[in-house]
Amino acid sequence: MTRTDAEVVVVGAGPAGLAATVALAAADPGIVRNMAVVDPSGGWLTDWHDRMARQGIRHLRSPITHHPHPDPLSLQRHCARVGLPHVNRDGRRLPSTAGFEHFVAAIIDEHDLPGVVPAAAVDVAVSRDRVTVHLADGAAIACRRLVVATGIGRPHVPPGVPDDSRIRHAEAINLRDLPPPGTRLLVVGGGLSAAHLVLGAAAAGLPVTLALRRKFQVRHFDVDPGWMGPKYLRGFAAEPDRARRRSAIAEARGGGSMPPWARQAIADLEREGAIEVLRHSPLVAVDAGQRGVRVRLGTVEREVDAVWMATGFEQDVCANPLLARLAARNPIPVHAGIPDLDDDLAWGGTPVHVVGSPAALVLGPTAGNLHGQRRAAHRVAKAVVPGFAPVEEVARHLR
Numbered sequence: 001m002t003r004t005d006a007e008v009v010v011v012g013a014g015p016a017g018l019a020a021t022v023a024l025a026a027a028d029p030g031i032v033r034n035m036a037v038v039d040p041s042g043g044w045l046t047d048w049h050d051r052m053a054r055q056g057i058r059h060l061r062s063p064i065t066h067h068p069h070p071d072p073l074s075l076q077r078h079c080a081r082v083g084l085p086h087v088n089r090d091g092r093r094l095p096s097t098a099g100f101e102h103f104v105a106a107i108i109d110e111h112d113l114p115g116v117v118p119a120a121a122v123d124v125a126v127s128r129d130r131v132t133v134h135l136a137d138g139a140a141i142a143c144r145r146l147v148v149a150t151g152i153g154r155p156h157v158p159p160g161v162p163d164d165s166r167i168r169h170a171e172a173i174n175l176r177d178l179p180p181p182g183t184r185l186l187v188v189g190g191g192l193s194a195a196h197l198v199l200g201a202a203a204a205g206l207p208v209t210l211a212l213r214r215k216f217q218v219r220h221f222d223v224d225p226g227w228m229g230p231k232y233l234r235g236f237a238a239e240p241d242r243a244r245r246r247s248a249i250a251e252a253r254g255g256g257s258m259p260p261w262a263r264q265a266i267a268d269l270e271r272e273g274a275i276e277v278l279r280h281s282p283l284v285a286v287d288a289g290q291r292g293v294r295v296r297l298g299t300v301e302r303e304v305d306a307v308w309m310a311t312g313f314e315q316d317v318c319a320n321p322l323l324a325r326l327a328a329r330n331p332i333p334v335h336a337g338i339p340d341l342d343d344d345l346a347w348g349g350t351p352v353h354v355v356g357s358p359a360a361l362v363l364g365p366t367a368g369n370l371h372g373q374r375r376a377a378h379r380v381a382k383a384v385v386p387g388f389a390p391v392e393e394v395a396r397h398l399r
């Protein structure tokens, strides 16, 4: 077994892991020389970039001030400088996917961040002031602090949906590799992912039905903007009852929603007769037969050739094997899948900090978004680097 030492290990090189690493580097530039980042993809944001390409996403949903760097205005400045301007949508400035990708590469460079060790972390042993991370290839890294940034979303598929190759979750869809012309397609879901899939398939001329559980919900962002400032976060932080905080998170995120531009694009296709839209049509039964897939949606039935489930993600800390091991060895309360972390995002007083959506009981319903990931990164940097305090203009965005 190879055994190395590091000051800090970050497990997971998605946007939450990047935000934490950049915040640590900003707090103590020397720390990056003694850091290890592990992710089976072997690169920074590999899954993120790949997902954007697969789903044909040309700009982010979140504003240009949301990204993994501590300075909110840095993405906008960067995009203007390199000629990859933001996109104006519904009166908001949104980063283009290309501009975001360019910016990510630039901040990795600017902070001289470490390369990513291409491995999965499979276990973690924690003592009071030391953590050992075990990797799938048998290697181990001992460190003073561990940051877990693996996400806990598990693709959600409604109960009763059979395991059949014609039925796939949105995460598995690649719009660059569409089914043959004439394939009758059903997209289930009312969120932006459903809209991206419908728009991509309809542009290729596939006959598409979109089925929503309820009616359309239109929102600029995943949650009400009040959750990105003191309007709602102050009351959330003052609520001592974790079960109530958990309910507030579920209520704030609600079902899927589309921003106005996506809702309009779907309405245009429906008006032109290019797609069928079934409202108030929850998926009741799916029968994957030999000829086609028969689906009951509320009171109507359809036979289709493929079903794409844009039905979101379930929050379950134990869905990630590493977090499940951590939870088994160091039990702490878990509320409907979300762990009750300390205020500095430590796991039950240990030197393990958890960022991303598992931090929602502390940070509120945007913990899994770029906005919450940056706030999480700030808390971790404060806990790891004694005396760290960002300049006030940056700090006010991070509380």
Ligand SMILES: Cc1cc2nc3c(=O)[nH]c(=O)nc-3n(C[C@H](O)[C@H](O)[C@H](O)COP(=O)(O)OP(=O)(O)OC[C@H]3O[C@@H](n4cnc5c(N)ncnc54)[C@H](O)[C@@H]3O)c2cc1C
Residues within 6 Å of the ligand: 011, 012, 013, 014, 015, 016, 017, 038, 039, 040, 041, 045, 046, 047, 048, 051, 055, 059, 060, 061, 062, 066, 119, 120, 121, 122, 149, 150, 151, 193, 320, 322, 355, 356, 357, 368, 369, 370, 371
């Ligand atoms: C289609 C889509 C679009 C989105 N757009 C936006 C947006 O515009 N704005 C916004 O704020 N949010 C957006 N989000 C929400 C959120 O920002 C993303 O889901 C984001 O990818 C979450 O970041 P993360 O780092 O927590 O998790 P992930 O991106 O899932 O990254 C986790 C990383 O951990 C690695 N990992 C997992 N287990 C292990 C292990 N055991 N060992 C080592 N590595 C491991 C994975 O390989 C992965 O690289 C979007 C989500 C989706 C699905």
